[in-house]
Amino acid sequence: MHMSDSREINAPTSEVWAAILDADVLKQCVPGCTEMAGNASDGFDATVVQKVGPVKATFKGHVTLSDLDEPNSLHLAGEGKGGAAGFAKGGADVTLTATENGGTLLHYEVEAKVGGKLAQLGSRIVDGFAKKMADQFFNNFKDAVEGPSEEGDATEETGEKKKGWLKRIVS
Amino acid sequence: MPKDHGIGASPKRREDVRFLTGTGNYTDDINVYGQAYVYFLRSDMAHGNIKNIDTSAAEAMSGVVKIFTGADFEGVGGIPCGWEITDKNGDAMQEPAHPVLAIGKVRHVGDPIAAVVADSLEEARNAAEAIDVDIEELPAVVDMKAALEDGATKVHDDLTSNLCYDWQFGTETADVDAAFAGAAHVTTLELTNNRLVANPMEPRVAVGDYNRAGDHSTLHTTSQNPHVIRLLMGAFVLGIPEHKLTVVAPDVGGGFGTKIFHYAEEAFVTFAAKACNRAVKWTSSRSEAFMSDAHGRDHVSKIELALDADNNFVGLRTDTYANMGAYLSTFASSVPTWLHGTLMAGNYKTPAVQVNVKAVFTTTVPVDAYRGAGRPEATYQLERLIDKAARELSVDPMALRRQNFITSFPYATPVAVEYDTGDYNATMDKMEELMDFPGFAARRAASEAKGMLRGRGVNCFIEACGIAPSNLVGQLGARAGLYDAATVRVNATGSISVMVGAHSHGQGHETVFPQVVAEMLGIDEGMIDIVHGDTSKIPFGMGTYGSRSLAVCGSAMVRATEKIINKAKKIAAHLLEASEGDIELKDGQFSVAGTDKSVAWGDVTLAAYVPHNYPLEDIEPGLEETAFYDPANFTYPAGAYACEVEVDPETGKVTIEKFVSADDFGNVVNPMIVEGQVHGGIAQGIGQALLENCAYDENGQLLSASYMDYAMPRADDLPHMANYVVDHSCQTPCTHNPLGVKGCGEAGAIGSPPTVVNAVLDALNSGNHDVEHIDMPVSPSRVWEAMNG
Numbered sequence: 009m010h011m012s013d014s015r016e017i018n019a020p021t022s023e024v025w026a027a028i029l030d031a032d033v034l035k036q037c038v039p040g041c042t043e044m045a046g047n048a049s050d051g052f053d054a055t056v057v058q059k060v061g062p063v064k065a066t067f068k069g070h071v072t073l074s075d076l077d078e079p080n081s082l083h084l085a086g087e088g089k090g091g092a093a094g095f096a097k098g099g100a101d102v103t104l105t106a107t108e109n110g111g112t113l114l115h116y117e118v119e120a121k122v123g124g125k126l127a128q129l130g131s132r133i134v135d136g137f138a139k140k141m142a143d144q145f146f147n148n149f150k151d152a153v154e155g156p157s158e159e160g161d162a163t164e165e166t167g168e169k170k171k172g173w174l175k176r177i178v179s
Numbered sequence: 180m181p182k183d184h185g186i187g188a189s190p191k192r193r194e195d196v197r198f199l200t201g202t203g204n205y206t207d208d209i210n211v212y213g214q215a216y217v218y219f220l221r222s223d224m225a226h227g228n229i230k231n232i233d234t235s236a237a238e239a240m241s242g243v244v245k246i247f248t249g250a251d252f253e254g255v256g257g258i259p260c261g262w263e264i265t266d267k268n269g270d271a272m273q274e275p276a277h278p279v280l281a282i283g284k285v286r287h288v289g290d291p292i293a294a295v296v297a298d299s300l301e302e303a304r305n306a307a308e309a310i311d312v313d314i315e316e317l318p319a320v321v322d323m324k325a326a327l328e329d330g331a332t333k334v335h336d337d338l339t340s341n342l343c344y345d346w347q348f349g350t351e352t353a354d355v356d357a358a359f360a361g362a363a364h365v366t367t368l369e370l371t372n373n374r375l376v377a378n379p380m381e382p383r384v385a386v387g388d389y390n391r392a393g394d395h396s397t398l399h400t401t402s403q404n405p406h407v408i409r410l411l412m413g414a415f416v417l418g419i420p421e422h423k424l425t426v427v428a429p430d431v432g433g434g435f436g437t438k439i440f441h442y443a444e445e446a447f448v449t450f451a452a453k454a455c456n457r458a459v460k461w462t463s464s465r466s467e468a469f470m471s472d473a474h475g476r477d478h479v480s481k482i483e484l485a486l487d488a489d490n491n492f493v494g495l496r497t498d499t500y501a502n503m504g505a506y507l508s509t510f511a512s513s514v515p516t517w518l519h520g521t522l523m524a525g526n527y528k529t530p531a532v533q534v535n536v537k538a539v540f541t542t543t544v545p546v547d548a549y550r551g552a553g554r555p556e557a558t559y560q561l562e563r564l565i566d567k568a569a570r571e572l573s574v575d576p577m578a579l580r581r582q583n584f585i586t587s588f589p590y591a592t593p594v595a596v597e598y599d600t601g602d603y604n605a606t607m608d609k610m611e612e613l614m615d616f617p618g619f620a621a622r623r624a625a626s627e628a629k630g631m632l633r634g635r636g637v638n639c640f641i642e643a644c645g646i647a648p649s650n651l652v653g654q655l656g657a658r659a660g661l662y663d664a665a666t667v668r669v670n671a672t673g674s675i676s677v678m679v680g681a682h683s684h685g686q687g688h689e690t691v692f693p694q695v696v697a698e699m700l701g702i703d704e705g706m707i708d709i710v711h712g713d714t715s716k717i718p719f720g721m722g723t724y725g726s727r728s729l730a731v732c733g734s735a736m737v738r739a740t741e742k743i744i745n746k747a748k749k750i751a752a753h754l755l756e757a758s759e760g761d762i763e764l765k766d767g768q769f770s771v772a773g774t775d776k777s778v779a780w781g782d783v784t785l786a787a788y789v790p791h792n793y794p795l796e797d798i799e800p801g802l803e804e805t806a807f808y809d810p811a812n813f814t815y816p817a818g819a820y821a822c823e824v825e826v827d828p829e830t831g832k833v834t835i836e837k838f839v840s841a842d843d844f845g846n847v848v849n850p851m852i853v854e855g856q857v858h859g860g861i862a863q864g865i866g867q868a869l870l871e872n873c874a875y876d877e878n879g880q881l882l883s884a885s886y887m888d889y890a891m892p893r894a895d896d897l898p899h900m901a902n903y904v905v906d907h908s909c910q911t912p913c914t915h916n917p918l919g920v921k922g923c924g925e926a927g928a929i930g931s932p933p934t935v936v937n938a939v940l941d942a943l944n945s946g947n948h949d950v951e952h953i954d955m956p957v958s959p960s961r962v963w964e965a966m967n968g
Binding site: 062091092094095121122123124125127128129131132 | 223224225288304307308466469470876878880881882883884885887888
């Protein structure tokens, strides 16, 4: 399946670029991610627990980054094996464009496919599921980079999460 | 008045007592003391090179007995194909290796990579998760036409291409071309016969056992033909001679063809039981069944019909792509050829018929026989095409068919078979009567008043059953004979065990076969039991498929019973001090013609086993006879089917309002069971027409592998019993078997799909929707798109 969308992130491209290459940020943003280790040059090892329709599985996978053109674009490729649940694999082309107001327009094109039981049992819902996963990831990413909106963001429980990535590292 | 016993009566199925009270003995009910369990790690990729399989972590896990991979089967034979097809150039088909466990490559989702034998199924499954398999993914081969293009990815690297064979049969090309060149009208249709999964209620199960003391292997398996499995597995895969191998197929919960074939799991458990010195059991899950049971149908065809100015059929030409899947299943190669091409003439006297079939390897589950096997595909093409021709020519589809019917028999078709007998107008008349043609206009008007579209579809079909004359099929490439066998063992007290080669897995043999023997001997059916499904108990048998059980095995049973009667008459003649030629058998009494002297069946049988007063100088004691029967020809059941549908133009949903079948099965032994067979067959055909579809995506992923996505027909998809009329009163008895029977098991599944689709198109066209064709399954979305697209 193919998905594409854009997010406007209220941070300069350099900051967005750095965030994409950070294992902690990725762990925070990938829905269901329980482990994320590695770095931009060696790639990341990830463990993700997800439920797709009737299939719940722990996916262990490896994500590699390529075609890095700092801070403009890169390609992510990943494959996760879910044991008896099958596999998911895909790639994303991400481009970052500076906006007039100093922010970044993040655009992504994602190609994904699933195999094994995921395809056998979940084919009717997998497209919707993947779209939701992508939406969640980039929403989380936007939030992680931007940090909490200014005073008045009332939701207490998300307060910590809303704290910006850079601010957390420096604080 | 209907008979209450013997041939023509409808006693209730005696096997149902155990089936309905939960006391059947299915393969999964069989447990051997100390048995281990196997879980197969199957490929979740359609196609790939196996780079490495690391089982070390899994082997260390609790309960694991042994883990097998393809390497353990080096030197062991592969799964054989039972039928060699010769292509149109005279060359043998391309026949790839079919390993028990994948070697080097995986070729479809579900291809077994490794097998974990463990103390429990849970431990086997857990260990399988710990096996690290490194597979380099290769492009999937899904579309048959693309698979034959130059440079296409090859499923089997050692074959020259993905083409298994390019087969041509029937009338010479020049003669067919001439028929088309001179035609007044040509109708052309392209269609797909959708891929199906058989889905018997009982998934496949196999239990392998090995007795070291006697060096004897036993396989319990869900098979339609245990002797065929013994032959294939013993001789071709594992190299076990027959006397060291027993195959038992106990109660089997439906087969529909998919349990004919020899499967890797059967060979595996037999092999592993010896290797582990421990019984090994495998029970398929439903998900596993979807990706490991052979699938059915999956033909893509173009068919053309040439008619002269008077609407006589003058030529027929087909061009079919038949999906073989990744490997050749046991009878896969014969289905699109000899079981399909030879039926392409249908019920019609078309003088020139040519069939072209390209069989193609793809990275999908192997495809083989499924209820009807080739004949539904032939019928669907032909009967959809005739309906289209009738619409194009604005003639009555019934009249067009009748005009072209074969009416004199025997009739040799241009596609090699000779129909021995039939009366196609008789079944057509009966169908017309039962369908109430005169009332159709009013019913259509009533439907239209409700905002619905009503259509009527008709269909005629012929099938070849009772496979087959061994010398003929041998010439056509079959690697086995297709006779059958029966032993009639009369016990001392006169009770009888009949050991038959045909396996019963829903057909009701245990009820029907005794009816025949009881009729011949004039004794009570309750004195006769049928034994089947165990190679150590029955003489031999090629099994149950192709509606052959009664026509072939039943005939063997008749021959054996005739031998019993001949011997019993000799004994009776001795006891009655009369000449053998004067002895008559009636109602279980042997009497001397023209006298009141008689001796009862039980006295004769007792004398055979207690031969105190017995003609020992002429005949042996005992009363047991075996017969093998090899038929002289196929049988040719035929019928005319019709249905009326309502289509909801708002949603595209099709409802079958009434279905009528008028079949000619020759003689009928148990009408109730025949009707049940036809009801079930029609239900499966309606399932194919409206609901069922086995779908792969472009990556070779199987998308319909559960009942959430694979739609099986349910009771409310079928018409109410009052409108689900099954008739078999038109009977032209088979001319060459002793019972005059033709076979009824597949008719419903052959005759119904085109009937339904023709009816849907009639409904749409009645509503001024100019729709020429909709591929099966004719789902609401496809109908709606056809109406609104």
